[in-house]
Amino acid sequence: MARINVYSYAETEYDETTLQGWFNDDSSTLYKEATRWDGNNHVSVNPVGRHGHQALYRTKGGRWVLNTWSQWQGSEDRYEFIDDSVAKDWLLRNDEDDAVEQHFGELEEESGPNLGGRPSIGPKVEVRIPKDILARVDAFKGTRDRADALRDLIAAGLDALAAAEK
Incomplete structure (x- = not known):
């Protein structure tokens, strides 16, 4: 496909979008969405509505790009840069455990709300330390x-x- 432009999108459809950059999908890694059977169709596990879909790219330069589209006629694909925490969440939701371990390290044996354990001290901050x-x-x-x-x-x-x- 070659170069894909990446935008930041405004709150309403009448506001302008801003070009943030671009990437080449031929040199990127594509992660496809997981789907679940709802009795009639295979529906995305992502929160994009019944006819919405998503894919995630890891660019050659190490950036994450979220592609969102709909099956509705006339809708356009959206490509947005996202940060590591959003990408990790997307990969986990879409059963891409190997990709999570490749890019973010080994998965914990268990994760979930802190029920009676150690109380949360503040917001989580991720940092790499030599x-x-x-x-x-x-x-x-x-x-x-x-x-x-x-x-x-x-x-x-x-x-x-x-x-x-x-």
Whole structure:
């Protein structure tokens, strides 16, 4: 197919779209949606309505592009850049566990709401940390878990920076 333009879409159909970039689908990895039989048709597992569909691309440059389209006559394909967390959710919903492990690491044995376990402390933030720094964090943490040690180190670093600015 060659180059596909990627846009940001406005809230209403009357607002303008903005070109965000493009990618070549020939050099990208395509992940097709999963479907479920509803008794009459194979329907997308994605929240796009009865006649909507989605596919996900991983571009050669490492970006995620979500393609959404409908079977309705006159509707146009949409291509939007999405972030890693949305892509991971899409891959999990569409039974692409191998792709999740390839791009995001090993899947947990179990996931779900925290029912009576450790309470949520705040929003989840994902960050990549070089191995040498992670080894220093692990050496620092003692009996605490890594997440607690990272929170303590971030708070101590911010306190030290604030004190230095005074």
